[in-house]
Each structure stands twice: as structure tokens, then as C-alpha cells.
Amino acid sequence: MIRTILVDDHTLFCDGLERVLSETKKFNVVKKFNSGRGLLTNPIDPTVNLLIIDIEMPGLNGFDVIKRLRLKNKQLKIVILSMHEEIAYSNEAYSIGADAFLSKTLDSSALVDLLIRVNKGETISSKKLLPKENSTLLSEREIEVLKLLANGKTSKEIGFELNISPLTIKAHRRNMIKKLKVSNSSELIRKVFESGIL
Secondary structure (H helix, E strand, O other): OEEEEEEOOOHHHHHHHHHHHHHOOOEEEEEEEOOHHHHHOOOOOOOOOEEEEOOOOOOOOHHHHHHHHHHHOOOOEEEEEEOOOOHHHHHHHHHOOOOEEEEOOOOHHHHHHHHHHHHOOOOEEOOOOOOHHHOOOOOHHHHHHHHHHHOOOOHHHHHHHHOOOHHHHHHHHHHHHHHOOOOOHHHHHHHHHHOOOO
């Protein structure tokens, strides 16, 4: 049995996922939490094999939770299960130590199969990642975000204008900083102007 913890602020979804996993007779959901803080304030039993966590939750987002967990626990298999499908999210997920970044739109049988593979040691994404040779190129969405950043807009303002969450903006910004090998947003904006990207 794969001993599993679920973390998702949507109780209905969490309960439904527990039923799907339990019916396979291969998973044992030992605990469920509706917030990242709830998880972090409860020590994780070393016999737990798998953590399935959402990204956007009240208080701490899933990325911040994973960063804190990875400081102490390198063995636990961590799967992000999210409605977000932007490439910036999956890149961020792997950079902080997630073993898989999967979409909530997967059907149950495909999800179960992927979770079993992750538990066996595979690193999986249900989204196609950018090829390494293109990793220094910015996407059209990243260019849009950059233009607004250069105009002095905050993540909240950019999110409102582009109709995406501020968390997505932050993920795009972190991804661009990595791609262009700079240290912060100020260096990022300076570099894109110097290189003629903007």
C-alpha cells in the first residue's frame, strides 16, 4: 500500500480523490489537510510514501510548502496536482524538488497510473516541457508580463490586467530570471532592454 497524504483547500475534491485512490486498493490515504500550514504543523510519519498537494491555497501556497518540506525530507515523493497548466509552474515545481506536476483534468485511471510510477521513482509531467535548447527563450506570455513589469506594474496589477493570478505572475518572473541568468527583477528588466527583447 502506498501511504499517502492529500493537501487541497477544496474539501470536496480532496474527498473525491481519496475515494478514487482507496478504491484501487493500492493507496492508503493516512491524512488530509486543507492548507499548507496544517500540513507543516503536523510531523509527517516517516512511513508515508507520497504527498499530493495543490498550488494555490490560503496562507502558504504549495510551492512554499514544498520548499520547506524539502529542507528536512528528501525521500518523500511529492506530486503537485493543479488546474494551472502554464509552463512556468511546471518549471518551478521541478526546480524546488517536486517529483511530478500533474493536471487535475487527468482522468482517474491515468492519474492513478502516474502516481504509482512516481512512487516507483519516476519524475513525470503531464505537460510537455520546453526543450532544453529553447530554455533561454521567453514565451509570448512572459514577454507580456515583462512589458508590464517594465512599466512599474505590481504582480497584482499585472494579474488583473492579464486575467491570471498574482501567483502565476511570480512564477513567470522566477522562470524568466532563471532563463536569463540574472539575480532579481531589476536585473531582468535591464537585461531585456540591453538585449533588445523589449
